[in-house]
Amino acid sequence: MATIQEKRKAEREWQDFVRQMREETRLDKEMSTGEIMQHRARLEADPVEWMKFFFPKYATAEFAPFQRRFIRRAIENSEWYEVLSWARELAKDTITMFVMMYLNLTGKKKFTLFVSSSYDAAVDLLLPYMLNFEANARIEAYYGEQKTWGAWEKGDFTAKCGARYVALGAGQSPRGKKNKQLRPDSIILSDLDTDEDTRNKDIIDKRWDWINGALIPTRSISKSLLVIFLGNIIAKDCCVVRAGAMADNWDIVNVRDTSGKSTWIEKNSEEHIDRILSTISTRAAQAEYFNNPLTEGDIFKCETWGKCPPLSRLKFALVYADPATSNRERPKKGSSYKAAFLMGYHNGKFYIYKGFLEQTGTDQFVRWFYDLRNWVSGRVPVYNYIENNSLQDPFFSQVFQPKFLELGKTMGYINLTPDTRKKPDKAVRIEGTLEPLYRMGLLVFNEQEKGNPHMQRLVEQFKMFNMQGKAPADGPDCIEGGVWILNQKLQTISPGDFKVFSKNSNNNKRI
Helix, strand or coil: CCCCCCCCCHHHHHHHHHHHHHHCCCCCCCHHHHHHHHHHHHHHHHHHHHHHHHCCCCCCCCCCCCHHHEEEHHHHHHEEEEEEEEEECCCHHHHHHHHHHHHHHHHCCEEEEECCCCCCHHHHHHHHHHHHHHHCCCCHHHHCCCCCCCECCCCEEECCCCCCEEECCCCCCCCCCECEEEEEEHHHHHHHHCCCCCCHHHHHHHHHHHHHHHHHHHHHCCCCEEECCCCCCCCCCHHHHHHHHCCCEEECCEEECCCCECCCCCCCCHHHHHHHCCCHHHHHHHHHCCCCCCCCCCCCCCCECCCEEEECCCCCCEEEEECCCCCCCCCCCCCCCCEEEEEEECCCCCEEEEEECCCCCCHHHHHHHHHHHHCCCCCCEEEEEEEEECCHHHEEEEEHHHHHHHHHHHCCCCCEEEEECCCCCCCHHHHHHHHHHHHCCCCCEHHHHHHCHHHHHHHHHHHHHCCCCCCCCCCCCCCHHHHHHHHHHHHCHHHHHHCCCCCCCCHHHHH
16 A cells, blocks of 8 residues: 555656646637637547647647548447557557547547556556546636546546546456446457466456456447457457457558558658667567567577687676576476576677586586586686576575585586576566577577587577477576676676677667
8 A cells, every 4th residue: 555655756746747738738829718619619520630639749740541540430430349459659549548538528428447457557548538637728728627526536537528437457347337327338448468368368268258248248238339449469369359350340550561661650760660670579579560479489480500709709708507496317307407508799799609408407417517617628717607596596505505515625616606686577588688689690509519419409499489488498598597697797897899789889770
């Protein structure tokens, strides 16, 4: 629960938004009541011009044809089910807000249920509606003050034009929701699908049953209902896909059309699109900008083998190891793989020199560090890192450290640094960090190790990698950890040589 100080801070921030909105929407000139009413009538006859006038800071680019077509469909059909799978940066949420507030202020829609993946998400997505009703100076001048004292709470507010909005999280009970005697006459569903949820068919089934069995039946049978479902196709089976199959219209618009041209050139130039696509992975780009979720096996395709520079040319090298948790010398089938790989960076590329990837026990895992140390043979300084998250920490201190100390007495001590980074979702990390490098040939496998079964196993795990986590990914996970540590070291130890993400590097245009 928020403290008094947090509530006061939130209120101050809201009032700052209110003041800013009033300033941004103030009228350019004084107008009489008669002039305002005449102008209002002309604007209402042309919804796009109405939106441009009342939302000058939102509508900063000319409306695209596909946006105009949606506006016409939503306004002209009081009974309508529309699914908008517009790519990011095509303003599906903003245009929907324009449409709904037009329908509210012209008296065509009175009660909207606003749904998202959680209640908090729905409340956040509703804030622009609430802010414009409360503080848009043009709306106040043309339609009167809209804030209704006593009925003005985040997540549930009623404007003086008679329009009520109620936020709902997926699965929350919508039963009995009314605006006076009125049942909902519009339902907005925004970002209902999440990456995590789409990996679990049971969640999607349950959510879909809730939409059709509880949410939509809140309507009145005898009154019209407008349903607008907003969301990209982030999985082959998700609520957006199921809704699109039964909607009156499923509008799928990508950031580029089939000819490879920007679908909203007035806002998104070809150069801007090229830039954003070069900074994210193929999978993310296809899902967010092209409504094309990749199937398993499509993320890492063609690996790059090459000659690694001599170790003596590197400022330093890195051994990164993922210990898994098993201590069996002969692990059960299906258990995790232990991994340890020697990596380095040189002239814009990350190199995987040599390593080990196998289902094995602790003794063998510890020996890998000594094998790699012997292989390096003093040709370059080496940092040694081992993954040590909260689950692995007892195993690290109780098992690995004693093993290293024991071997150190006879073989020499290895300076080992635990990587205690709190890591986000494993699949997202691997795909987000490594796919751009892999795709652009900037993650290089040592061609001299091509026949090594450990290196072959690593490449195989990359090729089998998928976001559902059905295939082993301990090797790619190890490489992600190494690349992340290398990035941190390079930015502090050798920033002048760090070219991949350097602002002055030509490579920066490609990744």
